[in-house]
Amino acid sequence: MTKYINLHKNYTSIRGNYQLKLPLNIECMIPANDSVRLLSQFIEEMDLTDLYSTYSRIRENQATPRQMLKIVLYSYMKHNYSSREIEENCNKNIDFMYLLEGSDAPDHSTFARFRSLHFALCAETIMAQMSNFLYEIGEVMGNDIFIDGTKIEACANKYTFVWKKSVSKNLEKLLSKLADFVAECEESYGIKIVYENKVKTKHIKKLRKKLYALKQEANIEFVHGCGKKKSPIQRSIEKLEEYLQKLKEYTQKIHICGKRNSYSKTDKDATFMRMKEDAMKNGQLKPAYNLQHGIDSEYIVWLTVGYQPTDTTTLIPFIKSMENFLNFKYLNIVADAGYESEENYVYIKENMQLSFIKPANYEISKTKKYQNDISRIENMEYNKFGDYYICKNNKRLSVNRTIKKKSKTGYVSEKTIYTSQNCKNCEFKNKCIKGHNCKTPLENRVKNIETSKLFNELRKENLERIVSDEGCKLRMNRSIQVEGSFGEIKQDMGFRRYLSKGQKNVLAESILLAMAHNVNKLHNKIQSDRTETHLFPLKESA
Incomplete structure (x- = not known):
């Protein structure tokens, strides 16, 4: 018996002898503890007036801005970032149909426009709403924030550098x-x-x-x-x-x-940076953005995107941006050694906050080579009343002069130069005075030390805090929570390259990632009975 298949464009014109069976209510097919339900309830509670104001009009049977936000966020939660994949899921995936609530499935260009033309205009406001809500329900502690940065490749050709x-x-x-x-x-x-x-x-x-x-x-x-x-x-x-x-x-x-x-040239806001994902291991530079995360209780409460290849100059703009949007203020700023600078110490102290920043020389200062280096100012005895240092040969290094230096950010620091009165016939001269490129012969040179008194004082206060029990606990949580957020986004969610161009669109894309990460984290905490847990405890030593 010969069977014929339908060769017309409409495949339903010749039906077989089978009956399609589907439940009348799609919601019955979604489990009660599915994350899509949590996402829908979360977005329903948000005030999206700013998002709606970006639209001139909304047609009938068109997905509303609230539904569009739900769909895009859920797609990011499921590690799908392409607008074409989102369109396909809206036509085939029951979870996406549940979020559409009977509206027609938007096409891929509608999702692309939503991200760049609508959500990008109010992304920070919506992110702040989520963080403030998590704080109100007790999921975010609002006392300690862990800050770190990572570099994510831009949507630009790596050979278009200027x-x-x-x-x-x-x-x-x-x-x-x-x-x-x-x-x-x-x-x-x-x-x-x-x-x-x-x-x-x-x-x-x-x-x-x-x-x-x-x-x-x-x-x-x-x-x-x-x-x-x-x-x-x-x-x-x-x-x-x-x-x-x-x-x-x-x-x-x-x-x-x-x-x-x-x-x-293809993304003028992107800067060429050294990436850790260097397969050739030759220090290859790629166009990228420096993404800064602020983590509290495993949630991303705030983020910024910058062009700076290093983290030092990103801390103050991050804190200012965070305080402009959030309804609460953090007391403890916890960061790694890449954020240490006099300017950052001064700003945090003047902002009535406490710094828990790991000093740049913290690890190396534990080594014997560092401790036995007589040329370092840290290994010299300091007389506070006389304001002088005493070297290995018991010679004084007194104040010679003070100079002012201006950083790239415009911060002016005062440096004090200490000079030895006499280094002639010193047996430790070869180990104490360094610098082989100096034109002056070694026998005619004297020991000079340049240091900032304010920086030394602030670093000492900061060091006392990080070696305390509280400081050890915060430093351990920083390495777990903030590094964990980058691991989840890059490895678990598979996001290693931005899809959009321009710093504004990249920031919106980063916020969508952060919000998707937060909803997933909240869902996992609810299901594992870990809600309202903030810090991991230190292991007790035997």
């Missing part, structure tokens, strides 16, 4: 060429433009007008192509236009770089 240092060098060469060109034109055409022996932008513009005026007076027509001989005026004008185009290009590139040392 280096600020290289552009600056090319700009200097171009300005030198322009100065020679102006002098050459003055001599060739008998004109005088520069009077102070210093070529400025106004002189170049004036030269351009003069050259075009000479062209018009002589009725010279520009020629192009093989076999055509260009006039000297045409050659000069074309050369000047080429220089001006290059000048505009270099100036624009330096302006885009700003305080950064590089950027990508």
Whole structure:
């Protein structure tokens, strides 16, 4: 018996002898303890006025902004980040149909527009609502925050780099060429433009007008192509236009770089950074963003996205941004050695907070080599009343002068230089005075130490806190909670590269990830009876 299959576009036109059986209520197929129910209830409790205000109108049978947020968040919870995958799930997955509540499934471009044109405009406000709600129900303690950063690759080609240092060098060469060109034109055409022996932008513009005026007076027509001989005026004008185009290009590139040392042509907000995921192990640079997480009770309560390759300058902007949005203020700021600086210590203290920052020399200071290094200021005896240090040879290092140094962020620190009165015939000179590149012979050199009294004082206070029982407990929880959040996002959720471009869209994408992580964490805590647990206890020593 021959069987025929339906070759028409509508596959339901010829039905077989089977009956499709589905429950009338989709909700019956979803388990009572499924995370999709928790997500739906959580989003229903949120005030999404800011999100709705980004829409001019909402059509009938169209998914509402609240439903769109539910669907996108649930897709991120299930480790699906592509807008096409979200569209497919809305048509086939019962969990997504449950969130749609009978509305038509949006297409992939609608989800892409939702992330970049709507959610990105109010992402921080919605993130703050979630953190404030977790604090109100007691899931977030609001006392200790653990801060750390990680680098995530940008959606940009790794070979589209622009280096600020290289552009600056090319700009200097171009300005030198322009100065020679102006002098050459003055001599060739008998004109005088520069009077102070210093070529400025106004002189170049004036030269351009003069050259075009000479062209018009002589009725010279520009020629192009093989076999055509260009006039000297045409050659000069074309050369000047080429220089001006290059000048505009270099100036624009330096302006885009700003305080950064590089950027990508395909994502101008991304900076080239050294990534840990370096398969070749040759220090390869990739366009990336520095993602900062603030963790409390295993939840991501706040985050920022920056262009800084290091974490030192990200701490103060992170704290300011967090305090602008959250309804509560943290007392203890816990971070690793990458955040230690005088500026950060001062800001935290003036902000009425306590720093639990691991000193940069904490681990190395435990080694015998460090402790036996007589050249280090930490291994010298300090007389507080006389304000001097005593070296290994019992010689005084008194205050020579004080200098002020300004950091890239504009912070001014005061450095004190201590100088030994006499280092002649010292038997420890080779071990104490270092620096082989100095032009002064070793026998004529004296010991100099540059240090910041304020930094030393704040570091000492901070060190006393981190070695206490509370400090040990907080440092252990920092390594578990904040490093764990990065592990869950990168490894468990499989997110290692952003899908969108631009810092604003990248921030929105990071917040969607954080909110999905928080809902998953809340779901797991509820199911395992771990709600309202905040810190992991220290193991008792035997």
